[in-house]
Amino acid sequence: MAPPAPGGVEWLGLRGHLIDAPVFGQLRSWREGAVLIDPASGRIAEIGEFGLLKRRHRPHAVQWVGEPHHLIIPGLIDTHTHLPQYPAVARGDGELLPWLRQSIFPLERDFSRPRAQLQAPLFYFDLARHGTTAAMVYSAIYEDSTDFAFEAAAASGLRISLGKVMMDVASYGPLQPKKILSVSLLESETLCRKWHGANDGLLQYVFSPRFAVSCSDRLMRGAAELARQYGAAIQTHLAENVGEIEKVRYQFAWSTDYTDVYEKCGLVTSRSVFGHCIHLLPREIAALAAAGAKIAHCPTSNLYLGSGIMPFDRLRAAGLCIGLGSDVAAGPELNLWTVMRSAIDSQRARSFYNRDVKPLKVADVFHLATQAGAEVLGAGKNIGSLDVGKEADLTVIDVESLLPYGGSGFPRVSELSPQDLIALCVYRGGPAATVATYVRGRKVYGAGQAPPPHPQRPDADACDI
Numbered sequence: 430m431a432p433p434a435p436g437g438v439e440w441l442g443l444r445g446h447l448i449d450a451p452v453f454g455q456l457r458s459w460r461e462g463a464v465l466i467d468p469a470s471g472r473i474a475e476i477g478e479f480g481l482l483k484r485r486h487r488p489h490a491v492q493w494v495g496e497p498h499h500l501i502i503p504g505l506i507d508t509h510t511h512l513p514q515y516p517a518v519a520r521g522d523g524e525l526l527p528w529l530r531q532s533i534f535p536l537e538r539d540f541s542r543p544r545a546q547l548q549a550p551l552f553y554f555d556l557a558r559h560g561t562t563a564a565m566v567y568s569a570i571y572e573d574s575t576d577f578a579f580e581a582a583a584a585s586g587l588r589i590s591l592g593k594v595m596m597d598v599a600s601y602g603p604l605q606p607k608k609i610l611s612v613s614l615l616e617s618e619t620l621c622r623k624w625h626g627a628n629d630g631l632l633q634y635v636f637s638p639r640f641a642v643s644c645s646d647r648l649m650r651g652a653a654e655l656a657r658q659y660g661a662a663i664q665t666h667l668a669e670n671v672g673e674i675e676k677v678r679y680q681f682a683w684s685t686d687y688t689d690v691y692e693k694c695g696l697v698t699s700r701s702v703f704g705h706c707i708h709l710l711p712r713e714i715a716a717l718a719a720a721g722a723k724i725a726h727c728p729t730s731n732l733y734l735g736s737g738i739m740p741f742d743r744l745r746a747a748g749l750c751i752g753l754g755s756d757v758a759a760g761p762e763l764n765l766w767t768v769m770r771s772a773i774d775s776q777r778a779r780s781f782y783n784r785d786v787k788p789l790k791v792a793d794v795f796h797l798a799t800q801a802g803a804e805v806l807g808a809g810k811n812i813g814s815l816d817v818g819k820e821a822d823l824t825v826i827d828v829e830s831l832l833p834y835g836g837s838g839f840p841r842v843s844e845l846s847p848q849d850l851i852a853l854c855v856y857r858g859g860p861a862a863t864v865a866t867y868v869r870g871r872k873v874y875g876a877g878q879a880p881p882p883h884p885q886r887p888d889a890d891a892c893d894i
Contacts, residue, residue, distance in 0.1 A: 445499030471869030504562025506802025509725035509754025549581035557874035563588035592637030653695030669705035730756035752805035766858035
């Protein structure tokens with residue numbers, strides 16, 4: 430039993446139906462449950478039956494909030510998304526490389542500090558509104574706008590891993606080619622020294638070479654060395670598109686395959702997160718698994734750009750840790766429930782043509798979006814499930830709002846199984862059902878909360894090519 434709350438300091442108690450998925454394929458549930466949060470540490474102090482916990486603690490020692498029809502889950506975790514790209518959702522209809530040139534690089538090129546001041550607070554607000562408590566995020570290539578993106582992340586209270594995009598081949602930046610490499614490494618290191626572990630550890634720096642197509646081997650080696658030096662994570666893209674793979678084969682003729690480029694540059698580590706990984710050869714899968722690398726599965730993005738369907742079963746069977754990513758803006762929204770649904774649908778589509786493929790279930794994808802996502806971020810011991818001692822990164826959902834007829838009793842929430850409740854969220858969930866989002870027990874979003882104020886939109890003055 431947790432010690433009594435210190436005099437004069439109320440503990441927070443959240444009441445509702447508790448569901449988590451600490452193990453792949455299995456839901457754990459406490460009906461008529463409650464979570465008790467220690468305000469000093471922001472950690473889960475107790476979980477259990479609401480009536481029992483309420484009787485156990487002195488009156489006025491706990492601030493109880495919530496309703497029996499509320500669903501309390503671990504905060505959702507987005508392992509791959511792009512802040513500057515959000516305004517470009519649903520734009521363009523080409524494959525990856527043409528889409529980047531036509532729709533994304535022009536947008537990122539203009540991601541100046543004034544634009545970051547406009548976008549970043551709204552981006553983090555939208556994450557929290559969707560029930561996302563942690564995310565691994567790409568910025569653009571500029572130090573000043575990435576610096577403000579960190580400032581806004583700190584103000585949001587979210588758990589954010591963020592990095593300045595690194596590119597020195599066909600870059601969209603204003604620097605001369607001979608200077609891009611050294612400046613990119615220097616600015617990335619400066620940002621890392623300032624922000625890695627900031628805001629009491631809620632902020633982490635991630636070295637972010639975009640992908641091999643836009644990076645020299647010298648840049649990738651430099652990024653790997655900086656990540657090792659500062660104990661930081663690495664994020665990049667891998668084997669997303671067939672045309673991209675062909676370009677890498679031509680650009681790095683000395684390599685055995687795409688993953689080999691990253692291996693020889695030192696980027697394949699246990700703290701590396703590779704986005705997509707659709708078209709990997711067996712050797713590549715084995716190499717990533719041997720290194721303990723992590724995978725960000727982005728099914729909405731992969732379908733939107735026609736990149737393909739990741740062979741989830743093969744990667745998981747190899748022992749790879751896989752989380753889910755919205756991959757905005759190729760992914761059309763930040764809603765991780767939609768990403769979960771897309772993961773189910775895409776693997777089910779594979780099973781139509783290959784009977785050896787086992788379709789994913791709602792318990793599987795819920796695990797990917799919570800505990801597995803935490804492990805991808807290197808935070809699996811601290812967040813991702815409703816275990817006592819973990820930090821209280823939580824999302825509260827009004828399940829009644831997801832039922833037909835607005836929860837008027839057809840059916841009653843109390844009649845639904847844990848599987849039914851998570852399925853409702855996966856197939857009908859979204860920001861309208863989010864009651865509250867908590868990080869370390871602090872509310873970072875509440876239903877009806879207005880978005881943060883922002884400066885007037887800047888003119889197209891930002892950065893010349």
